[in-house]
């Protein structure tokens with residue numbers, strides 16, 4: 001009798017709203033430009049070791065290298081080849097190092113393109129303090145906040161018209177003649193931008209923040225906005241965000257409040273312990289997540305993920321840039337990428353492996369074993385070796 005060998009499926013899929021993860025899932029990785037080349041090999045080794053250790057070799061990531069960024073452009077003439085996007089469309093997950101942003105008009109940021117093409121509507125940035133790290137505030141340990149930044153709307157939609165162009169002129173005339181707008185101070189020379197904010201975009205982001213709070217056992221969710229000035233866009237976000245609680249009984253016990261963005265930037269310095277989960281619009285989220293990351297000791301350790309919770313697509317990423325000043329010197333801090341890897345392992349449901357990586361990192365940092373940017377003296381590679389030994 002002929003035996004039929006079926007190839008073991010390795011694709012992660014989304015079924016009935018839940019991620020289905022095989023024992024050997026295929027995951028894309030983009031090492032990134034600049035220090036991406038220093039930190040990615042280290043992070044990959046540490047993540048693999050944690051998975052091996054946690055599951056005694058029964059689980060392993062099937063890594064697939066994907067092309068994107070400056071080096072890819074030099075080799076192929078394309079910053080983001082279609083194959084890379086197709087792969088993530090098909091396989092759902094990828095993790096990436098930093099990518100340089102092409103300079104010059106006509107080129108969009110590769111990161112923004114990935115987020116928009118895959119509709120990764122939630123940018124999730126957990127910010128917490130690791131003892132041992134030099135931080136600029138007296139009590140960095142009071143910070144344990146996860147930001148949910150809306151990733152597809154707001155002025156990041158990229159609808160802008162340059163000063164002096166026919167398009168800007170046309171829009172300005174439409175605003176004046178059709179809508180009776182009289183408030184543009186210099187109508188002849190203004191550049192104009194459009195800020196779309198919708199109940200649909202707001203509510204899917206807020207539901208993601210609420211679901212996260214419930215899973216993590218957190219109760220406080222804060223909406224950060226500038227609704228005092230922008231009544232219909234940011235004020236709309238505030239209004240629609242509150243509505244989500246009434247739409248589903250499972251959210252009934254969450255304690256909601258809202259804070260104006262400028263006050264929030266004061267409050268995170270004065271009373272950071274008041275906040276647990278924060279949902280905010282795109283631009284506010286950009287400012288707030290970097291400010292919080294700096295507060296606990298720097299951008300070299302803050303991880304991030306861009307997720308579409310409906311389709312399952314997710315890209316986990318180091319939140320810092322390519323750091324051209326230290327690229328290739330073997331001194332960059334791989335922690336941001338590693339902690340994004342921890343988020344990825346948690347997203348897969350591989351919590352034991354996630355916790356091994358996080359614990360080894362926390363122990364190293366507490367013992368002063370760290371790279372120079374956060375007060376240590378180790379090279380990237382030596383820091384990686386210490387983590388591997390602990391795992």
Ligand code: NAI
Pocket residue numbers: 035097098099100101102111299300317318319320321322323324325326331332333334336373
């Ligand atoms: P950057 O984050 O690359 O560097 C800012 C400063 O932080 C530099 O002094 C750098 O040495 C230091 N730094 C950053 N990451 C570090 C790490 N892991 N370990 C130790 N030190 C670290 O920001 P910059 O210079 O504004 O951007 C450089 C390039 O990166 C630009 O092309 C920018 O567009 C791109 N970029 C990409 C991002 C991404 O892919 N997610 C995010 C931010 C910037």
